[in-house]
Amino acid sequence: xxxxRPRQLPAALGNRLLASVWTVSAVALAFAGAxxxxxxxxxxxxxxxxxxxxxxxxxxxxxxxxxxxxxxVRQLLRQIADERPRLTAxxxxxxxxxxxxxxxxxxxxxxxxxxxxxxxxxxAANPALVGFDGSQRDYYTAHRGTPQNPDLxxxxxxxxxxxxxxxxxxxxxxxxxxxxxxAVIAGIHYSYFESVMKDIQPAQPRSVAAIVNRDGxxxxxxxxxxxxxxxxxxxxxxxxxxxxSGARQSRSIxxxxxxxxxxxxxxxxxxxxPLSVIMSRPLDDVLAAWRRQLALxxxxxxxxxxxxxxxxxxxxxxxxxxxxxxxxxxxxMETANAMMVGVDAAGRVIVVNKAAEHICGYxxxxxxxxxxxxTVMPRQRYPEAWAGFCRMPxxxxxxxx
Numbered sequence: 001x002x003x004x005r006p007r008q009l010p011a012a013l014g015n016r017l018l019a020s021v022w023t024v025s026a027v028a029l030a031f032a033g034a035x036x037x038x039x040x041x042x043x044x045x046x047x048x049x050x051x052x053x054x055x056x057x058x059x060x061x062x063x064x065x066x067x068x069x070x071x072x073v074r075q076l077l078r079q080i081a082d083e084r085p086r087l088t089a090x091x092x093x094x095x096x097x098x099x100x101x102x103x104x105x106x107x108x109x110x111x112x113x114x115x116x117x118x119x120x121x122x123x124a125a126n127p128a129l130v131g132f133d134g135s136q137r138d139y140y141t142a143h144r145g146t147p148q149n150p151d152l153x154x155x156x157x158x159x160x161x162x163x164x165x166x167x168x169x170x171x172x173x174x175x176x177x178x179x180x181x182x183a184v185i186a187g188i189h190y191s192y193f194e195s196v197m198k199d200i201q202p203a204q205p206r207s208v209a210a211i212v213n214r215d216g217x218x219x220x221x222x223x224x225x226x227x228x229x230x231x232x233x234x235x236x237x238x239x240x241x242x243x244x245s246g247a248r249q250s251r252s253i254x255x256x257x258x259x260x261x262x263x264x265x266x267x268x269x270x271x272x273x274p275l276s277v278i279m280s281r282p283l284d285d286v287l288a289a290w291r292r293q294l295a296l297x298x299x300x301x302x303x304x305x306x307x308x309x310x311x312x313x314x315x316x317x318x319x320x321x322x323x324x325x326x327x328x329x330x331x332x333m334e335t336a337n338a339m340m341v342g343v344d345a346a347g348r349v350i351v352v353n354k355a356a357e358h359i360c361g362y363x364x365x366x367x368x369x370x371x372x373x374x375t376v377m378p379r380q381r382y383p384e385a386w387a388g389f390c391r392m393p394x395x396x397x398x399x400x401x
Contacts, residue, residue: 025308036301040294047290051264052251054202055279058209059249059268061200062279066193066211067271070169072106073186074152074273077171080184084114084173092123100125110166111187114173115140117180139168139185154274156217157190157230165190165229167219190229193220206261207281212239214274221258233257233278242267242276253283343372 080099087095103112103125113124119135134140139155155168166187173181193211201209201222210221216234233239238252249268256263263280270277339359342351349367357364360376367375 051286055266058200059266059277059279062277063270065196070273073169077184081171081173096123108192109186110189113185116182139170143172154213190220197222210278238265347371
């Protein structure tokens with residue numbers, strides 16, 4: 001009898017075994033890649049979220065610092081707008097002194113004036129401004145149409161009579177029929193905004209903090225205020241989305257109209273005013289650390305992929321060699337002129353060649369899995385063979401022969 005040997009593997013099964021080596025490797029790499037991609041995406045989302053929270057914190061500080069002043073300015077303008085139509089002739093002559101006193105109460109106000117229905121200054125805290133024609137300034141023209149809501153208008157920066165930039169805060173005066181009687185204007189020097197914004201601008205390079213009015217005019221911007229004061233961002237998709245949202249605060253990512261850099265933005269309305277603060281940072285800067293981490297992970301994954309594929313190739317080659325060896329052994333046994341039979345420890349047939357079929361008179365399918373000794377070599381007729389077979393385990397030899 002023949003030593004125990006591997007059975008013949010059908011060609012399709014052998015191919016499946018060879019393919020399984022690559023399949024397992026591919027599944028392992030796909031799982032690792034999916035895990036890496038999901039982890040990187042989660043880190044990306046967290047990075048963006050952290051930056052939004054950071055910018056929102058700065059925007060809230062700006063809101064808190066500016067809202068108080070703007071509230072005081074609005075209350076002052078409303079008080080003057082309510083008083084002016086009711087003044088007597090005597091009070092009108094004395095009212096410039098009242099304006100000057102009230103101007104001093106809020107030192108941030110550079111000029112305080114009242115313009116008539118034609119847009120000409122009729123009285124001011126600074127008498128030198130009386131008679132100035134402001135009919136073409138938007139702090140006046142903004143009130144000529146339908147009353148605004150909120151009624152406080154903030155102009156775009158303009159060159160004042162002092163030769164520097166100011167921002168006009170104006171409130172319309174109207175009669176019972178809502179006809180325009182004039183407007184009250186408080187001019188605030190744009191440098192006031194610098195005193196607030198320099199404390200809340202994010203310290204990271206290329207970060208931007210800006211204040212804009214409802215029309216998108218930049219009243220102040222850090223850095224480079226002189227370069228951007230008066231520029232308009234109303235055409236930007238991010239600003240338009242913020243206006244359409246109607247929310248007090250919004251987030252967005254997009255290309256900046258002022259410097260062409262893709263930025264992450266936070267917009268926040270300042271109190272109950274037509275002003276908003278914009279905080280932004282370049283998206284590349286925000287994602288720099290995340291991209292370094294992604295590159296490191298990708299490198300580790302590439303290294304793991306190379307090692308895995310190398311091991312898979314080695315396993316494939318060895319499996320192929322084993323299959324080829326088994327096939328050769330099977331062919332050798334099949335072409336042998338001697339009967340060759342392999343049995344397991346219980347004596348059941350597991351391998352049989354063609355010569356055995358001819359000698360025994362049994363077909364291969366009749367012998368496989370049957371007890372060889374009960375079928376071909378009964379105990380009564382071949383006791384010596386049975387005795388030898390039974391002694392094999394005791395001698396420590398192979399069972400199947």
